Amino acid sequence: MSRRRSLGTTVALVVLVLVVGVALFGDFLTAYPYDQSNLLARNEPPVFLGGTWEHPLGTDRLGRDMVARLVVAIRISIGIAAVGTLISMMIGTSLGLLAARRGKAADDAVMGLVDLQAALPFIIIALAILAFFGRSLTIFIMLIGLYGWEVYARQVRGAALAARNQPYIEAARAVGITTGTIYRRHILPNISNVIIVQATLNFPQAILLETGLSFLGLGIQPPLTSLGQLLGEGRDSLASSWWVAVIPGTVIFLTTLAVSLLGDALRDRLDPTLRR
Amino acid sequence: MTSRFLVRKLLRLLLTLWAAVTLVFVVLRLSGDPIVALVPADLPDAIIDQYRERLGLTGSILEQYGAYLSGVLRGDFGYSFRTAGPAWDVVASRVSATLLLGGAAMALAILVGIPAGIAAAHWHNRAGDRVIMTGAVFGYAMPNFFFGILLILLFTLNLQWLPSGGMGGFSHLIMPTLTLGLASAGAFARFTRSSLLEVLGAGYMRTARAKGLSLRRQMLVHALRGALVPLTTLLGFTIGALIAGAVVTETVFAWPGVGRLLVVSVSERDLAVVQLIVILAAATMAFANLAVDLAYGWLDPRIGQERRSQRAGP
Secondary structure: OOOOOOHHHHHHHHHHHHHHHHHHHHHHHOOOOOOOOOHHHOOOOOHHHOOOOOOOOOEOOOOOEHHHHHHHHHHHHHHHHHHHHHHHHHHHHHHHHHHHHOHHHHHHHHHHHHHHHHOOOHHHHHHHHHHHHOOOHHHHHHHHHHOOHHHHHHHHHHHHHHHHOOHHHHHHHHOOOOHHHHHHHHHHHHOHHHHHHHHHHHHHHHHHHHHHHHHOOOOOOOOOOOHHHHHHHHHOOOOOOOHHHHHHHHHHHHHHHHHHHHHHHHHHHHOHHHOO | OOHHHHHHHHHHHHHHHHHHHHHHHHHHHHOOOHHHHHOOOOOOHHHHHHHHHHOOOOOOHHHHHHHHHHHHHOOOOOEOOOOOOEHHHHHHHHHHHHHHHHHHHHHHHHHHHHHHHHHHHHOOOOHHHHHHHHHHHHHHHOOHHHHHHHHHHHHHHHOOOOOOOOOOOHHHHHHHHHHHHHHHHHHHHHHHHHHHHHHHOOHHHHHHHHOOOOHHHHHHHHHHHHHHHHHHHHHHHHHHOHHHHHHHHHHHOOOOOHHHHHHHHHHOOOHHHHHHHHHHHHHHHHHHHHHHHHHHHHHOHHHHHOOOOOOOOO
16 A cells, blocks of 8 residues: 555645644734724735735725634634534444444334435524524534534444444453443544544534535634635625625635545555555 | 236335335434424424324324324325425425436436447557447446536536526536546446456357357447346346435536435425435335336346345346
8 A cells, every 4th residue: 555645635634734723823823803894994805816915815884804804703713613523523422332232113213314314405404593593603613513423423423333244343342341342442542543544534524614614604604714714705796806705705615625535545555455 | 027026026125115114204204303393493382282183293203104104105294394284295296307317317317338348349449449438437436516517617607508407498408417427427337348358268268259249239239238137237226316416516507306405305304305205215226126127027038936036236
């Protein structure tokens, strides 16, 4: 197996490091607060379109600095997608292990829930919950955290059932290790590849779900902002300042593209049977 | 195809529909007293009680559930408080727009995606394959709402060729169809390619080559036939997700369909309409799954005989 990184993977890695770097340390990039409007500096173009270095990425129609807004938006979008991915990983992994371990009743219950979840596209469920329970940041993060749990559950259950018949588990059982410890200390580490691979698939989708809902005006609410919310605002001023929409849109596109490419590379490395 | 297979699939369909209808009921009740969300808060109590009566919100939770189920069976889904008319009428007036856009997008996805997938499989691991697959990955990572906005920037604001939104002549249909269709074209291309690659190594394909059949005949008649089952899965999934897929695109282009109605109803908390659209989305998905199961039995007679049909999600 070749350990040489392809050009695409390298570029993707650079993009991801940049995006995460901006999310963590972006405050140094600008002196302006992200929500401070300046009516004397509205719709200023970015520096590459003839603007000034005062606002390197221009300003929106309220004169807010786009660099400052973009930094906060990246932080919120990446943060929510990361937290959401972690939550659904934990829910799905716990339920998957439960289904594998606790006998037929638990298995049927969990797999029934999985089927129910799969009976409706998630965005419909998300919209219904937002309608019924109203919009709040907590509910929104929980929604992103619910997204994709059923895929983890199915995969973890399958992998755990397969691992259970391996000789090393029999050996562990033979020396008297309890079932709980076997699952925690032996099966879970051995199926962690499955979970990590699924997380690399789930994370870009979580970004797209968050940005999509925020774009529709149903996710992150102003004055807070996210990449999708920023793009949604930019849509209303396309004619006067198109960069307000195109810059966050490009960031979303490049981030999901980078994570998908890295996920592919990681999958090839972790799972030799998938190599093409 | 055995009749037991058919009966089991129909039962499954009914069960799914019942589960979706019940889920909506339970979730709505979990969110608090639905009357608070369903009528304006400043009404006098007497009128609120009238609404309770009218919306079937009196009596115990079981009685309410019974009233709700019988209403659903009679086609009574309550009233939209945005228009004051029956929720059913509000949603029904939007269905044809969604069907038109969904149908056009599906046609585009198939016409672009399947030939692209065939070409990629044919040129496996060569430049053509890489170009097509790179396009598919880009399509996967490109969010609908951003692609739509880029189209508006180019064709409406820059070139001034196409209207930015609304429904009217053919020109209104172009950009929404491109946005929705190209997104699934990528998925169709990937699916076609990977299932063709599996088939191309099969014995009957070697026979077809050995017989000296033309490349076109090998691909279209022999290889594609073997790839039809996974493609049917994807097709069914795309049809089943018709409403979900339309949510964002319809909003970007102000297309007066069910998806945009859902977004507006969610943001104004018009719960009767939301509830009906959720049930409609579940029904679409359930019927699409049934159609896929029946198509499997017809495409590959072995499947109808098996105890459990296997289905791989895309």
